[in-house]
Amino acid sequence: KHKDTGEKPYIMPIVHACMNMSKTKTGALIVIEQGVSLDNYKNTGDTINANVNARLIENIFFKNSPLHDGAMIIADDRIASAACILPVSHNTRIPKSMGLRHRSALGITEVTDALAIVVSEETGNISLAHNGKITTKISGKDLERMLAQESID
Incomplete structure (x- = not known):
C-alpha cells in the first residue's frame, strides 16, 4: 500500500497500536533500533522475539500485564524484548x-541513534524522541510519516 513504508513493515502495526493505546490512555514506550545496537538494553528486559503485531504491542502495554512497565525494543523488524530499562x-x-x-x-536517544515513541498514560498524547529531542502531541499520520523517514531531523 505505502511505498514509503515498504522497507519498514513494522511501521503500520506500531502506528495502529499507538493510536489505540492513545485512545485508551495506555502508557507505552517503544524504542526502535537504528544503526547503534541496543543489545545492552534488550538484555535488561524479557526476550519476546516476535513479529511486530499491533495486538501484541497493545497486549504487552495493557495496564496490568507483567511486561507493561519499561520499554519495548524493536530491532531487525521484530519485537526483540519488553520491560527493558x-x-x-x-x-x-x-x-x-x-x-x-x-x-x-x-x-x-541521547546515547544512541534509536527512535523512541511514548504514549502518555495521563493524556494519551503520542510523542517521538530522536537525537535527544522530543516532539509531542503528534497524530498517527505524523508518526507514520516520521517513522518512514530515514532520519527525522
Whole structure:
C-alpha cells in the first residue's frame, strides 16, 4: 500500500497500536533500533522475539500485564524484548509534566541513534524522541510519516 513504508513493515502495526493505546490512555514506550545496537538494553528486559503485531504491542502495554512497565525494543523488524530499562535523561529543560517514560525516551536517544515513541498514560498524547529531542502531541499520520523517514531531523 505505502511505498514509503515498504522497507519498514513494522511501521503500520506500531502506528495502529499507538493510536489505540492513545485512545485508551495506555502508557507505552517503544524504542526502535537504528544503526547503534541496543543489545545492552534488550538484555535488561524479557526476550519476546516476535513479529511486530499491533495486538501484541497493545497486549504487552495493557495496564496490568507483567511486561507493561519499561520499554519495548524493536530491532531487525521484530519485537526483540519488553520491560527493558533505559537510561533516564538528566536534561534540566524537560518540562515537569513529562514523566519517567518521556525521560527514558529522551535518555536512550541521547546515547544512541534509536527512535523512541511514548504514549502518555495521563493524556494519551503520542510523542517521538530522536537525537535527544522530543516532539509531542503528534497524530498517527505524523508518526507514520516520521517513522518512514530515514532520519527525522
